[in-house]
Amino acid sequence: MENNNNENTNIQASSKPNTFGQIVLRFITSAVILAITAFFTPGFSIGSIWALALAAVVLTIMDYLITTFTGLHASAFGKGFVGFALAVAVLYLTQYFVAGYSISWIAAIIGALIYGVVDFFIPGNQI
Secondary structure, eight states, X not given: OHHHHHHHHHHXXXXXXXXXXXXXXXXXXXHHHHHHHXXXXXXXXXXXXXXXXXXXXXXXXXXXXXXXXXXXXXXXXXXXXXXXXXHHHHHHHGGXXXXXXXXXXXXXXXHHHHHXXXXXXXXXXXX
16 A cells, blocks of 8 residues: 555656746747747837847746746736737737837737737647
8 A cells, every 4th residue: 555655756756847848948938939939020020039038038038937826827818808909019019128029019919819829839838
């Protein structure tokens, strides 16, 4: 009986995902999704690969903090209208932290829709 409990504990411990690995994966998928979104969204521009990388870091951190403190994902499909509104706000606010990243409110709304659709189809992006 005791051996069975130890096996269950080991299985549970080994099945816990690596948080650092998840953050790195989220960063990579965020960068890809962000590049696709900027390409298809009028009024949304990212000036360089470094701005894209920094914007992906900022988006990943903001999404992580929002999820940690509120339990909501800043995704167009995360939690309905609230998730969509958070996605718009996060996309828009990122321009204040990243040089070379520019977006209007209308582009943020369109971009949140595109980001949500692309995010839905790219696997492995949950923190």
